[in-house]
Amino acid sequence: MVVATLVGGELSSYPPMTLNPGPTPPTRTAKPPGSDYRGIVHDEPIDPFHGDPSDPASELERLGSDHLGDPLSDTERQDVLEDLTDLEVYQALLAPTGIRGLVVECEECREPHYFDWDLLRGNLRHLLDSGMPRVHEPAFNPDPDRYVSWDYARGYCDGVQDTLADD
Numbered sequence: 696m697v698v699a700t701l702v703g704g705e706l707s708s709y710p711p712m713t714l715n716p717g718p719t720p721p722t723r724t725a726k727p728p729g730s731d732y733r734g735i736v737h738d739e740p741i742d743p744f745h746g747d748p749s750d751p752a753s754e755l756e757r758l759g760s761d762h763l764g765d766p767l768s769d770t771e772r773q774d775v776l777e778d779l780t781d782l783e784v785y786q787a788l789l790a791p792t793g794i795r796g797l798v799v800e801c802e803e804c805r806e807p808h809y810f811d812w813d814l815l816r817g818n819l820r821h822l823l824d825s826g827m828p829r830v831h832e833p834a835f836n837p838d839p840d841r842y843v844s845w846d847y848a849r850g851y852c853d854g855v856q857d858t859l860a861d862d
């Protein structure tokens with residue numbers, strides 16, 4: 696009722712534009728959440744898998760369009776699979792020496808992040824499944840002495856293999 700009062704003319708000093716109670720054009724913000732891409736509100740049952748990343752249809756959808764989280768390219772997938780394989784070797788050789796995981800220099804934070812073996816594996820699998828890196832989930836309150844870089848781990852394992860080859 697406030698609007699009606701204003702339009703009544705009592706506040707005539709206001710610019711007429713602001714008093715115009717004309718119909719407001721429909722806006723996108725009026726679209727309720729859950730309405731589909733056609734912008735039509737309907738009573739059909741909503742896809743029970745809507746928004747669920749495990750939706751069997753989402754894979755097809757992603758192949759057909761640029762969707763959020765582009766799937767990994769074949770090369771990227773291959774890289775991640777190789778990392779997973781390397782990780783198994785590194786853990787097998789380094790865990791017995793007391794190393795708990797790897798430290799990664801984060802490009803975003805410019806800080807080292809410490810990842811336990813299991814966490815690293817989980818992150819790589821997540822990347823394979825979803826095409827999206829996980830949000831940072833570094834180990835809590837890590838002991839930096841117990842984490843090594845990928846490069847160190849690689850060098851260490853190469854060294855071990857050379858030693859074995861010499862025997």
Ligand SMILES: [Zn+2]
Pocket residue numbers: 801802803804805806808831
């Ligand atoms: Zn970071």
